[in-house]
Amino acid sequence: MYTQSNQSFFNSESIFVVDIDSLYILDANSHAIEQYGYSIDELKSKKITDLGKRVELTGFEGPDLDQSVIHPRDVWVHRSKDGTEWMVQMTHQKFRHAGRAVKMAIAHNIDHLISDDEVQISRLPKIDLIRTQMPFGLIEWNSKLVVQDFSEKAEMIFSADHAEVIGKKAEDLLFLPDKFVNQFRERISSRIENGDTYFVIESKIEDPLYDQKICLWHNTVMRSENGELLSVYSLIEDVTDQRKSYVELQKSETKFRVMNEQSFVGIYILKDRSFVYANPRLTEITGYSEKELLDDIKFRDLVHPDDIAHVNEQRKIWEANPKESYDFSIRIISKSGEVLHIKTYGSSIEKDGERALLGVVTDQTQQIKALESYQSLFDCINDSMYIQDVDGTFIEVNKEVENTTGYSKEEIIGKDPSFLAAPGKVDMEDANRKFKKALTGKPQSFRWWGKKKNGEIYPKDIKLSQGNFFGQDVVIAVARDVTEQVRREEELKxxxxxxxxxxRNSPLGIAMLNRDSEIVQVNDSFESMFGYSEDEIVGENLDDLIVPESEIEEAKALSDRKTTFTLTKRRKTKSGELIDVFIYGVPVVIDGETIAIYGIYTDITDRIRAEDKVKQSLEEKEILLAEIHHRVKNNLAVITGLLELQFHNLESAEAKSALRDSQMRINSMALIHEKLYQNESLSNIDFGVYIDELVRVIVKSHSKEGVNVNVKMEADPIDLPITKAIPCGLIINEIVTNSMKYAFPADHENPEIAIQLKQKNGGAQILISDNGIGLEKPFEQMGGNSLGTLLIRTLSSQLEAEMDVDGSDGTCYKLSFDLEKS
Known part of the structure; x- marks a missing residue:
C-alpha cells in the first residue's frame, strides 16, 4: 500500500505547460525552476525536448525493471543547467489553456527506481497504472490515426500484441473491418466540423470464440487552436455478452408480445416549430411537464442563447432538404436553469396529413462533464467501479458509485461490501468465495442486492476481475444497476x-409452430377440434397433418408469409372428417426473420351449413318473385288484348281513343314487369333503357301519316325501384301521348320530342319537351276533367316530386324527385 506525503504533488514533481504543436514550454512550476536551474524566461525559450534525450531501457545496466509499469517510450535522461543528469518518466495530459491546445508534461524522477533493488511502483503516475488494469481497452491515435498507445485490456479484447499494433494505421489493423474504419474516420471528421469532442461508435468483429464480438467505443477528439486534429483517445468496452443477453430477452418479449414500451432517450414531434408530442424521458431531461411542453414551450425556448444561431442554421438546412435526417449537439437550459448538453437526431415525417419533425434527444451532459478532465478516463464509465484490496476493503471508487448509492467516496473508502449489501438478501459467505476466486485470476459474475443510502434496495450485476493498483494485488469490481432489467424479467414472467x-383456456384452437411449420405446442381447444393430443403431434408438420392433399402447396406458401393473414378453408380431423374453419395466421418476425407462427382456428362448420340453407331459401324466393313479375306482365298483356278486341267492336272515335290511351297505360306498367323479370335484380330496373323502349312504342302507336316526329333521348344510368318506376312510367306515357296527339298539326315543320333523365344532388330529374304549339293556358289553370292531367298530378304527388310546366314555347315538363325516398 502506498503512503501519502504531506507535500503537495504539484510541488514535489517538475511540471511544465507545453504548446501542443511546437512543444515550446509556456510555463513551469517552482519545483521545475529549482530542479533544472533555469529561470522561467530561460525555460520559455526552450522546447520540452531540449531538456534531455529519450533513452531505451533495454541494455541499461541496472536491476530488472517492470516494463508493464515503465513504458520505454516515456523514459528520458534530463540535464540541469549545471550538467547534473537524472532519469525521468514523462506523463502528459492535454487540455485547453488561454484559447489554445496545450498539454501538461510531468517529469517524474525515477532514478531511485533504477538504483533500488525493487521497483517502487507506488511512485509512478497513478493514471498509467489504472490504464493497465481497467476493464476497458485504451487506444491512443495521432492525427493520422496511427496507434500511439495500446493497453493490455485492448490486447485482450482484440487478441492483438502491443508491439505489433504500435505505429500502425487504423486501416492496417486486421481486427478492424474496413467499414468500421471508414465510419470511424467520418465520425471524427464530423466532430471536427461541428466543434464536438465526444462520440460513441459500435464495432462488430469476427472472433473465434464468438460468432461475433461487439464493442462500444467511447472516443474523445483533441484539436489544435486552429481546429486541426491532434489525437483521438478511444475507450473500448466489450459488450458482447450484454448484447447477446439483450437480444435473447428481446426475442422472448417479442415472441409473447409482452414487451412494455421503454425509452431511455427523449423523443419529440415538432409541427410549426411547436411540440405536439413529448415522451416521459424528454420531460425528465428538460424538467418541464408534458402539458408545459405542448402548450407553452417551443423548441427555441429551450436552446441556450449562444446556440440559437447554430439551431437556425441546422433548421434551414433541414427545410431545404426535408428528406434528409440530421444530427447535431447543442446546449439547452432546463426548467431549473441547469445548462445541459444534448445530442439530437431528427427526420421528416407526416402527421395528420401535414409535414412534421420527429426528433430523438440524448442527454450528454454527464459524458461531456466527465471528459473535461483526464480523470474522466475512470469517472466517465457509466457502470459503478470499485477497487478492493486483498481483504475486500474498498480503496477506490468512481463517480458512478456515488451517483448510484447516494454515498460520497469518503463514506465508502475503508468499508467492505457488507456496508452496501441489502440485509437478508445477500449470502456474504458465497460473495467472499467468489472474491477469493477473482483474486486468483478467475473472473466472477453474479447478481447482488445492494442498499442505497436512502434505504432503497436494488439489484445489480457484478463482475470481478484480478488487477494491480499501485503495486498491490486488487480486485476490480464493475457493478451495473439492473433494476429495470429485473422489473422487465418479472413482468415477462x-x-x-x-x-x-x-x-390453454382459449375457446379457439391454437397451434404454435416453429419456422419450419413444425408443431411446438397446441391448446386444449385445438386437441378437441381436431382429435389429436399434444403429445402425439409435437414435432409434426401441421400442414401434412390437417391440410387436404389438394391444398398442401397453397398451405405451405401461406406458412412462408411474414404478415398476418386470414382465410376460410376446410381442414381434416384425426378421423378424416373435413370441417370448415376460419384460420388466423400470425407470424412472429424479428429483423425480417420469422421465428415462430401462431395458427388460430375457429370451427365454422355449423355457420357454413346455416349460410347454405339461407342462400338456398333466398334463391327459391328470387325464382318465385321472377315468376310473379312474369305472370303479372302476362296478365296485363291479356287485359291489353281484351281492350284491343273491344276497340275493334266500337264505332265511337272518342271511345276508341279512350281505349287506346288505357292500352298504353297498361302497356307502360307491363313493360316494367317485363324488365324486372329480365333483370338480375328483381326490385330495380335501368330506367333509361325503359324510357327509350316505352317512348318508341308510344311514338309508333300514335304516328300520323305524313308527320315524322324525331325523338331525342339523353339518359344517365339510373336504377329505379318498382314503387317509383311505375308512376314515372305512367307520367311519361301521358306526357308523350299528349305531345303526339295535340302538339304537332299536320303542317308543323320538324316536329321533335326531347327526353332527358339526369341524376342531381342525390335525386332524379326528368325533362320532357316538344317544339309543338304549346298549351292553350297555363297547366295550373287546366281543368281536372282530363284523365291524363289528373293522372300526371296524382302520380307526381305519389312520387313527392316537384313539377314545373312551361307551355309558352312548345311544352316542357320538369319533374324532380328524391331517389332515397320510397
Missing part, C-alpha cells in the same frame, strides 16, 4: 404465465 393461461 408474469405475462408468460398469463399468456400460458390464455393459450
Amino acid at each position: 408474469r405475462n408468460e404465465e398469463l399468456f400460458e393461461q390464455l393459450f
Whole structure:
C-alpha cells in the first residue's frame, strides 16, 4: 500500500505547460525552476525536448525493471543547467489553456527506481497504472490515426500484441473491418466540423470464440487552436455478452408480445416549430411537464442563447432538404436553469396529413462533464467501479458509485461490501468465495442486492476481475444497476404465465409452430377440434397433418408469409372428417426473420351449413318473385288484348281513343314487369333503357301519316325501384301521348320530342319537351276533367316530386324527385 506525503504533488514533481504543436514550454512550476536551474524566461525559450534525450531501457545496466509499469517510450535522461543528469518518466495530459491546445508534461524522477533493488511502483503516475488494469481497452491515435498507445485490456479484447499494433494505421489493423474504419474516420471528421469532442461508435468483429464480438467505443477528439486534429483517445468496452443477453430477452418479449414500451432517450414531434408530442424521458431531461411542453414551450425556448444561431442554421438546412435526417449537439437550459448538453437526431415525417419533425434527444451532459478532465478516463464509465484490496476493503471508487448509492467516496473508502449489501438478501459467505476466486485470476459474475443510502434496495450485476493498483494485488469490481432489467424479467414472467393461461383456456384452437411449420405446442381447444393430443403431434408438420392433399402447396406458401393473414378453408380431423374453419395466421418476425407462427382456428362448420340453407331459401324466393313479375306482365298483356278486341267492336272515335290511351297505360306498367323479370335484380330496373323502349312504342302507336316526329333521348344510368318506376312510367306515357296527339298539326315543320333523365344532388330529374304549339293556358289553370292531367298530378304527388310546366314555347315538363325516398 502506498503512503501519502504531506507535500503537495504539484510541488514535489517538475511540471511544465507545453504548446501542443511546437512543444515550446509556456510555463513551469517552482519545483521545475529549482530542479533544472533555469529561470522561467530561460525555460520559455526552450522546447520540452531540449531538456534531455529519450533513452531505451533495454541494455541499461541496472536491476530488472517492470516494463508493464515503465513504458520505454516515456523514459528520458534530463540535464540541469549545471550538467547534473537524472532519469525521468514523462506523463502528459492535454487540455485547453488561454484559447489554445496545450498539454501538461510531468517529469517524474525515477532514478531511485533504477538504483533500488525493487521497483517502487507506488511512485509512478497513478493514471498509467489504472490504464493497465481497467476493464476497458485504451487506444491512443495521432492525427493520422496511427496507434500511439495500446493497453493490455485492448490486447485482450482484440487478441492483438502491443508491439505489433504500435505505429500502425487504423486501416492496417486486421481486427478492424474496413467499414468500421471508414465510419470511424467520418465520425471524427464530423466532430471536427461541428466543434464536438465526444462520440460513441459500435464495432462488430469476427472472433473465434464468438460468432461475433461487439464493442462500444467511447472516443474523445483533441484539436489544435486552429481546429486541426491532434489525437483521438478511444475507450473500448466489450459488450458482447450484454448484447447477446439483450437480444435473447428481446426475442422472448417479442415472441409473447409482452414487451412494455421503454425509452431511455427523449423523443419529440415538432409541427410549426411547436411540440405536439413529448415522451416521459424528454420531460425528465428538460424538467418541464408534458402539458408545459405542448402548450407553452417551443423548441427555441429551450436552446441556450449562444446556440440559437447554430439551431437556425441546422433548421434551414433541414427545410431545404426535408428528406434528409440530421444530427447535431447543442446546449439547452432546463426548467431549473441547469445548462445541459444534448445530442439530437431528427427526420421528416407526416402527421395528420401535414409535414412534421420527429426528433430523438440524448442527454450528454454527464459524458461531456466527465471528459473535461483526464480523470474522466475512470469517472466517465457509466457502470459503478470499485477497487478492493486483498481483504475486500474498498480503496477506490468512481463517480458512478456515488451517483448510484447516494454515498460520497469518503463514506465508502475503508468499508467492505457488507456496508452496501441489502440485509437478508445477500449470502456474504458465497460473495467472499467468489472474491477469493477473482483474486486468483478467475473472473466472477453474479447478481447482488445492494442498499442505497436512502434505504432503497436494488439489484445489480457484478463482475470481478484480478488487477494491480499501485503495486498491490486488487480486485476490480464493475457493478451495473439492473433494476429495470429485473422489473422487465418479472413482468415477462408474469405475462408468460398469463399468456400460458390464455393459450390453454382459449375457446379457439391454437397451434404454435416453429419456422419450419413444425408443431411446438397446441391448446386444449385445438386437441378437441381436431382429435389429436399434444403429445402425439409435437414435432409434426401441421400442414401434412390437417391440410387436404389438394391444398398442401397453397398451405405451405401461406406458412412462408411474414404478415398476418386470414382465410376460410376446410381442414381434416384425426378421423378424416373435413370441417370448415376460419384460420388466423400470425407470424412472429424479428429483423425480417420469422421465428415462430401462431395458427388460430375457429370451427365454422355449423355457420357454413346455416349460410347454405339461407342462400338456398333466398334463391327459391328470387325464382318465385321472377315468376310473379312474369305472370303479372302476362296478365296485363291479356287485359291489353281484351281492350284491343273491344276497340275493334266500337264505332265511337272518342271511345276508341279512350281505349287506346288505357292500352298504353297498361302497356307502360307491363313493360316494367317485363324488365324486372329480365333483370338480375328483381326490385330495380335501368330506367333509361325503359324510357327509350316505352317512348318508341308510344311514338309508333300514335304516328300520323305524313308527320315524322324525331325523338331525342339523353339518359344517365339510373336504377329505379318498382314503387317509383311505375308512376314515372305512367307520367311519361301521358306526357308523350299528349305531345303526339295535340302538339304537332299536320303542317308543323320538324316536329321533335326531347327526353332527358339526369341524376342531381342525390335525386332524379326528368325533362320532357316538344317544339309543338304549346298549351292553350297555363297547366295550373287546366281543368281536372282530363284523365291524363289528373293522372300526371296524382302520380307526381305519389312520387313527392316537384313539377314545373312551361307551355309558352312548345311544352316542357320538369319533374324532380328524391331517389332515397320510397
